[in-house]
Amino acid sequence: MALIYIEYDFKVNPTQPATDILIAELGEVGFESFVENETGLLAYILKSEWKEGLLDDFFILQHPDFEISWTSTEIEQKNWNAEWEKNFHPIKVGERCMVRAPFHEPEAVEYDIVIEPKMSFGTGHHQTTYMMLQHILDADFEGKSVLDMGCGTGVLAILAKKRGAGPVDAIDIDEWCFLNSKENVERNDCADIAVFQGDSALLDGRKYDVILANINRNILLEDIPIYAQCLQKGGNLFLSGFYLEDLDAISSKCRAHGLEFEKKLEKDNWISAKYVN
Known part of the structure; x- marks a missing residue:
């Protein structure tokens, strides 16, 4: 019998x-399951998991800066991969890097990365x-040891490896991301990237020339002291997953642990910042 979902x-x-x-x-x-579209989002929950008042305490639904409305309907189980394929398009970072799905045609770029994210984070x-x-395209990764923390699909670790990095570790606490990253590193002929499931507790005693961490503000603030301990002298820390208004708090935490702000990129109020040990 098909499962019943509420869309x-x-x-x-x-x-x-x-x-x-x-x-x-x-x-x-x-x-x-989630499918982003031009007007917002389709979200799916099993009918058996649904309960009255499920959305009552959501912060974002009460935020005055956003208008959010919704309708819901019961549906039978969908082919999630087919839904994803309809909404996933290849992206190019400058003219050098393309991130695409297996069903997209390749283009003549320096770095062609094939990602099947399923429901993992990190398509580009x-x-x-x-x-x-x-950041990875702009920096020197040749021969550098690299950590991709909160790797999602593994796309950052894959580009770092293609840029000459090694050895490369990729870590995510989520089992689906862990398994998806393992699939993607093999798909991109980067099977020597070591993928682990876990959190920053796995970093005890490890050292890296470069650490990439695209997570969120609270986890970054908690884990920056650990990243600082793991970073080689002269190493680079690239952080993202936070907003412009969070930059001062992130930079202050980094300074407290010997990491100096070097530069930032900004896109739609999101920030990605580089720090140097």
Whole structure:
């Protein structure tokens, strides 16, 4: 018997960053699949997991800067990969790097990365991932040991490896991301990237020339002291997953642990910053 889902069709204005915050809050209460579109978001929860008042305490739904409305309907289980394919388009970072799905035609670029994210984070479409890819393209990775913390699909680790890095570790606490990253590193002929499931507790005793961490403000603030301990002298720390208004707090935490701000990229109020040990 087919599973019954409830589909929520959220209309979001403006779409960002409200859609990202909405996805995070929906995930906390049991929604398991999401499809972003031009007007907002489709979100899916098993009917058996749904309960009255599920959305009552959502921060983003009460925020005065965003207009969010929604309708809901019962549906039978969908082919999530087919839904994703309809909404996933290849992206290019400058003229050097392309991030695409297996069903997209390749183009003549220096770095062609094939990602099948399924429901993992990190296709390059989100502003933070895009900026981290920009940082990797601009920096010297030849022969550098690299950590991709909160790796999602593994796309950052893959580009770092293609830029000459090694050894490269990729870590994510989420099992789906861990498995998806393992698939993607093999798909891109980067099977020597070591992928681990866990959090910053795995970093004890490890050292890296470069650390990439695209997570969120609170986890970054908690883990910056650990990143500082793991970073080689003269090493680079690239952070993203936070807004412009969070930059002072992030930079202050980094300074307290010997890491100096060097530069930042900004896209739609999202920030990606580089710090040097």
